[in-house]
Amino acid sequence: MHNSPATPTGVASIQQPASSFHPAVSAWFAQTFGQPSPPQQKGWPQIAAGKNVLILAPTGSGKTLAAFLWCINDLLEQSLTTDKETFEKNHLGGIHTLYISPLKALNNDIEKNLQAPLTGIRETATQMQLDMPQIRVLVRTGDTPGDVRQKMLKRPPHILITTPESLFIMLTSERAREMYRTVKYVIVDEIHALCGQKRGVHLSLSLERLAHLCRKDFVRIGLSATQRPLDRIAAFLGGLTCRPRTSDFQTLDLLPRPVEIIDGGQKKDVDLKIISAVEDYGNLPDDSIWPAITEKLYGLIQQHRTTLIFTLMRAQAEKIAKRLNDWHRHQTRAAEELVQAHHGSLSKEVRLQMEDKLKRGELRALAATSSLELGIDIGSIDCVVQLGSPKSVSRAMQRVGRSGHLISATSKGRFFPLYRHDIGDLAMIARGMLDGAIEETHVPENCLDVLAQQIVAAVSVDEWNPDELYQLVRQSYCYRRLSRNLFDSVLDMLSGKYPSQDMRELRPKISWDRVNNRLIGRRGARQTAIMNGGTIPDRGYYGVYIAGTNIKVGEMEEEFVFESRVGDIFYLGSSEWRITSIEHDRFWVTPAHSERPRPPFWRGDFFYRDYETGLRIGEFRRQVQERMSLPNVVEWVMETFAMDRWSAENLLAHFAKQLDSTGALPNDQKIIVEQFYDEVGDPRLFVHSVFGGKVNAPWAYALQNKMEELTGVEVQSQFDDDGFILRFIDTDRPPSLEALLSLSPEEIEERNVKALTTTPPFATRFRYNAARALMLPRTTPQRRMPLWQQRLRAADLLQATRKFDDFPLIIETYRDCLRDALDLESLKRVIADIQSGKITVQYVQTEVPSPFTGNLLYNFLANYMYDFNEVRLSQHARALEVNRELLHEVLNNGPVPAIISPEIVQNAEQYWQYRDHQRRARSTEDLLEIITVLGDATTEELRERCDEKLEDYLKQLQEQGRITLLDFQHDEIAPSKWVS
Known part of the structure; x- marks a missing residue:
């Protein structure tokens, strides 16, 4: 029996790792697999020794079994010293192994896949005349029925499979959290899909709350596809241990938990090809690429048993699936569907049906978005198709890796450019995949919205000393640098520091007893956290x-x-x-059926190229430009960048036209500033910059702000991965190049801070952050808040808090924009390189826009097409006011209704005076709020606002030193009053 992960009965050797497993486990593995794969061979000894591990290996390499098998073995060893019935019913405790993955569908697959080793080991044990108990495995997600959840509380499973959000809910549930006190192993699957976003930040805090609940460290096992830097992902998984150096907790010693990195050392073979559907993108038949794409794709599907088609957008997945099915019916007169669209806006049941059809061979292909990027079991995939540029090497590797699921199989990927400019991006991505040059993963830090949510959840189930809670938070890798001032500002926000009389969103969620240095949950706080937990924003679907x-x-x-x-x-x-x-x-x-059904659309997030990828695209352009005059350049491009002849010829023709227009190609060492005039004579500047949308966006914002200041005219802007455009309204004077280039790195940040609040991304991210921080909560789980209402409430909250320069959600939204959505640091590097001469700037004036401007000009037109219908308001515009009498006359609606009825006034008074039944005091914290908000009050006045136990509440608060009774002994008329 293993008493703890750190004291195993034996440690497996690297040569024969199965030798120290339970005999039934060892025999089953030998019969089923023979030899362990590299991640198993390297991982098992470390897990057996109780070490935290990050296992890096491609799909099909057996890394899931590398994580689970020793956990199963440990359970079997434990069963040897336990009565069989007691073990199977798990009467001794709670969960032994916790598996967390980002996808609910992946959880169901893992549950099914775990049954094979568990059943096989039991059968092997029976053959060996050994009595093996049953190890129970359950899944707990948002889809788990209520009766299953209740049974789980009474009889916890040995192995629980869940998502980050469900873990958070259970840690915040008074009963469910008790199951977790016995956790010994935690497996985080697809960790690379979590650590680069706020969902991973949220999970990191949940793991620290779990560690606090367990009162001892569990073994952390991370499973990842190819990512870098590995030490950062390992540090994210491990977190830190924290010791206060001073009594006030202002200084803490943070020590990273050791994590062993297990590199599987296996690299799958890939078969890549970029395929152009047309010979000349400049002369499309029917002015559309889609008929040609459809025909090419159809032929590819017919050549393979199963094909997975990835798109960047859900609407695109729907579009290509419909086109392929229409083409199939036209070719064969068959009624069955060849392809179906698979994405996150379809119900779970519909997606499962599609996945099962593909596995059974009833479907030949699925057209999917990121919904099938991760390791969901959809059977064997022969070929992966990517429509358009996936924007990153790591995303392309993840997608192409879905084909050839076994480690010995070759992954086959076919990339289809949707327009000519895609070819260059896809060439760099294909080369990066062949070279293994994946992008760096960045982990968000100090996210105050996520912190607020987790604080409310933690305080709602336990009273906390603020110093100790700060220590716990700092143990998360994502908050290791969090200052005490920022932490306290979040506590201030949650405990009602900011005026809340006019904004219910600002009402306190917790109480901060500064007299006794305690944080106490308010009534309804736990329910609010459970109903609104997680980080995935509500899109208003x-x-x-x-x-x-x-x-x-x-x-x-x-x-x-x-x-x-x-x-x-x-x-x-x-x-x-x-x-x-x-x-x-x-x-x-x-x-229904229609010849021309309406296509669906969604406004989801758009992927932008990062700075590192932009540098590689710039280098690629330089390499091609240097060889364009050579006779074998087409063959060199085809061979070096894995593309067919049509793709190579289209790419070179596109580059040649750009060279004719601007004299050079923008690259990693050259920026081209192109000036031309639009149809109405307004000057436009197009800055050709390869450094990606995250760099080009803050550059555009800063220049727009500076140009408006210098010229006194309105400037419109738009950006993409290849540059940004500035349009100067109602002027024929183009700005000077000196003004364009005179921005310093310091000025860039300052101007972005000024400009950001007027940009749509700021308002959107503020709404998302306010919802995560529980400032825009749903009140009932079944009823969603309409998106328009969310926007209004978020706008009101932003307006109400704009005057507070320390309001945490405004600070978080700036951090979110400047650090996560935008890449300000890389932009500063670009500006510094321009000033040092490392990057040169070439200024050109063209009669007509150059070829590289095409995509952004099209998007610019689409964005501003209806701008004449919008009333342009200044940054400080106030809400419109309207005379109700004149409105009545123009509408001719009869008598003008009263603005406020007596009933509304009476209800409002009851509410704000805490006489409304929903606001009457039901706890000491409720009563303290009433005394704090309304001011001094007599016992009788408080009795009108308290349902029961008033004397008990007053006594507790007085004993805690949080209220006192003012007794006016020399004034016979004035009654005694309670004050806080």
Whole structure:
């Protein structure tokens, strides 16, 4: 029996790692697999020794079994000293092994896949005449039925499979959290998909809360595809141990938990090719690439048993699936579908049906977004197709790696450019995949919105000393640098420092007893945290349900619903639907058929190229430009960058036209500033910059701000991965190049701080952050808040807190924009390189825009097409006011209704005076809030605002030193009053 992970009965040798396993485990493994794979061979001894490990290996290398098998073995060893019935019912405690993955679908696969070794080991034990107990495995996600959840509380599983969000909910549940006190191993799968976003930040704090609950360190096992830097991902997994150096906790000694990095050392063979669907992108048949793409793809699908088609957008997945099915019916007259669209806006049931059809061979292909990037079991995939540029090498490797699932198989990827400019991006990505040159993973730090949510959750189940909670938070890798001032500012926000009389969102979620230095949960705080937990933003989607049933097909964006009418026919999930009715949060549909159904759309996040990838694209352009005059340049491009002849010829033709227009190609060492005039004579500047959207966006914001200041005219801007455009309204004077280049790195940051609040991303991210911080909570789990209402509430909250320069959510939104959404540090590097001469700037004036401007000019036109309908308001514009009498006259609506009725006044008074039944005191914290907000009050006045136990509450608060009774002994008229 293993008493702890640090004291195993034996440690497996590297040569024969199965030798120290339980005999049944060792025999089963030898019969089933023979020899361990490298991640198993290297990982098992470290896990057996109780060490934290990060296992790096490609898909199909056995890394999941490398994580689980020793945990299973440890459970079997434990069972040898326990009565069989007691062990199987798990009466001794709670969860032994916790498995966390970012996808619910992946959890279901893991549960199924675990049954094979568990069943096999039991059968092997029976053959060996050994009595093996049953190890119970359960899944707990948002889809788990309520009765299963209740049974789980009474009889915890030995192995629990869950998501980061469900872990958070259970740690915040009074009963469910008790199951976790016995956790010995924690497996975090697909850790690379978590650590670069706020979802990973959230998980890192949950793991520290779990460690605190267990009162001892568990073994942390991370599983990752190819990522870098490995030491950063390992540090994220391990977190830190924390010891206060001073009594006030201002100085802490932070010691990283050791994590062994297990590099599987295996690199899968890849077969890559960039394929152009047309001979000349400048002369498209029918002015569209899609017919040619459809025909090429159809041929590719026919050549393979199963094909996975990746797109960047859900609407694109729906579009290509429909086109392929229409083409298939036209070619074969068959009624069955060849392809279906698979994405996150389809219901779980619909996606599972598609995955099962693909595994059974009833579907030849799926057109998917990132919903199938991770390791969901969809059977054997022969070929992966990528439509357009995936924007990064790591994303491309993840997607192409879905084919050839076994480690010995070759992964086959085919990239289809959607337009000519895609070819260069795809060439660099293909070369990067062949060279293993993946991008660096960045971990967000000091996210105050996530911190606020986790503080409310932690304090709602336990009282905390603020110093000790600060210590716990600092143990997360993501908060190791968090200052005490920032931590305290979040406590201030949550405990009601900011005026909340006019904003219910600012009402306190916790109490901060500064007299006794305690943090105490307020009434309803735990429920609020559970109902609004997690970091995935609410996009305001409407559910799509089949009329007359409760079957959900998927969900659509609010804007699509607003533009729809009853009777409209649209397609979703490769099926066509007629809208029969529309409600406040869903609409009902019936199957239908139409020759021209309406395509769906979603406004999801867009991927931007990062700085590192931009540098490689710039280097690629330099290499090609240097060889363009050589006779064998087409063959060199084809061979070096894995593309067919049409792709190479289109690429070189595109580059040649750009050279004719501007005299050079923008690259990693050259920026081209192109000036031309638009149709109405307004000057435009196009800055050709390869450094990616995260660099070009803050550059555009800063220059827009400076140009408006210098010229006194309105400047419009837009950016993409290859540059940004500035349009100067109502002037024929172009700005000077000196003004463009005179920005210093320090000025860049200052101007972005000034400009950001007027940009749409700032308002959107503030809304997301406010929701994560529980400032825009849902009040009931079944009812979603409409997106328009979220926007209004977020805008009101932003307006109300704008005057507080220390309000944590405004600080977080700046941090979010400047550090996560934008890459200000890389932009400063670019500016410094321009000033040092390392990057040269070439200024050109063109009669017509150069070829490289095409994509951004098209998007610019689409963005500003309806700008004339918008009232342009200054940054300090106030809300419009309207005379109600004149409004009545113009509308001719009869008598003007009273603005405020007596009933509204009475209800408002009851509410704000805490006489409303929902606001009456039901705890000491409620009563303290009443005394603090309303001021001094007599016992009788408080009795009107407290349901019961008033004397008990007053006594507790007085004993804690948080209130006192003012007794006016010399004034016979004045009554005694309680004050805080």
